[in-house]
Amino acid sequence: MSGVPREDIFITAKDLSIEGVTTEQALRKSLKNLGVEYVDLYLIHNAMFAKNDADLQRKWAEMEAVKELGLARSIGVSNLERQKIEAILKTAKTPPAINQIELHPYFQRTELVSWLQQQNIALACYSPLAPLRSGRPGPVDEIFQTLAKKYKVDESEIGLRWAIDQGRVVITTSSKEERVQGYGKKLPSFKLTAEEISDIAELGKKKEFSGFWRYFAPSGGDK
Template sequence: MNSATSNFEVDASGVSPKQLHGIIPSLKLADGNEIPMLGYGLGTANYKSGAALDTISEPIIAATVTALSAGYTHLDGAEAYGNETELGRAIKQSKLPRSQLFITTKTTVRAGETVTQAFNRSLEKLGLDYVDLYLLHSPFFAKNAEELHQAWREMEKIKDSGMAKSIGVSNFLIEHLQTLFDIPGGLQYPPVVNQIEYHPYLQHVVEGGQDLIAYCREKHIAIEAYSPLTAITKASPGPVDPIYTKLAKKYGVSEAEVALRWCLDQGIVTLTTSSNEERLKGYLKKLPSFKLTPKEVEDIAAAGKEKHYRQFWTQKFDANDRR
């Protein structure tokens, strides 16, 4: 999975946003489809809940159009974010050909309904005929293995329909993935992506035990990182801070760009949720212009293991659970 990152060594200084579309590399998934390695996420920064769910947010539409105009063609949404309608409207307003876009959404499996019902609802809100990637948003809805198996069988049927080009999971640990692989009769389509919170302070490695990243790679499941800037935005100060500062100075980039590059240099698809146009353009300009050395990648990883911080799903894990 690491081979795709070599394209990020291209010098992008002075390149316009439209030209940048051509130098953001894609990662080939196990099903043969390709996913752009840098994406714009509509999660934390553009989340809607409560009474806001009954309204249309023009700021969310505008922020998403800004990301598209800046050069982001990979957009990551979810029903749980409450903004699929805004995502769909932004796509229409951008006037970009659908074939140039990579659209992800995720299912929220509600009590008493099927994955298929949730998927159809998402497509209607998005105003699209298909999505490029559809994910089970988490394994925690399932009370037992049979419920998880049933959900995945529906995911496979959705892929067969052509309305989701690829299917995968999000927030799955090794035991949840293994449950899928233990499905009676075997998998017709294994998950090709596992989207997880990933940053130096949550590398999903248990000392002397499980390594989620290694497991996924063994199973040919691509890793997609959300909240890759957590060490800077939520968990600072910490042991990676001086390393980020040193490398930012060395390469003439921001600490955030070092943090994103750290994920990319591991062959990990990376999402950003910034709504700042200049920052978004800066990522597209700077990230292809430098590459961390293997030692620098390892130095950040080693320092990160000195601290543990989980931003999401904290109610599902003990305070020091690093899985």
């Protein structure tokens, strides 16, 4: 870790639910590969492995077990619809700390987001910059450009702040180190107003686009 203290790094890992591999076995392998004794957050990647609610509930019991062993500080889920999480909650001793889902102005998931808030389950959104990448051209292009000029930042920083200013954990990637460093410097320097957040949301409703969710919920899932 290049001399960085372990406590200064937040590590998230995912369980891919490979048949024949227990949750503990999978996590211990990840820990060995990472060279650490625990992860801060361990997630079920998706529910595609589960044939029924009982499969999900058994998997969650295994997740709770690795948390009790101290191999994961927190446990959560990813790409799960409300129905799947409700099945987990029926037998859970420890509820999921977070649900990591695709979310951006063109895929706002308002019903699921509202329900997660009611359940005190945190929300992490991936693909927050889809409107600027695979979602172009689209109805938010102009407002992103306008706000980027106003705040003297890149359009990508507008997209990230739109999520952050609504209390969401944001996950993004870049092949350029300087871009990631730029996010660290620019994002704390400004906030969008409530009106700007609302304007982006309203414009985003004019287009529906999902880059990944259709693979995890072919039926459409929660809106």
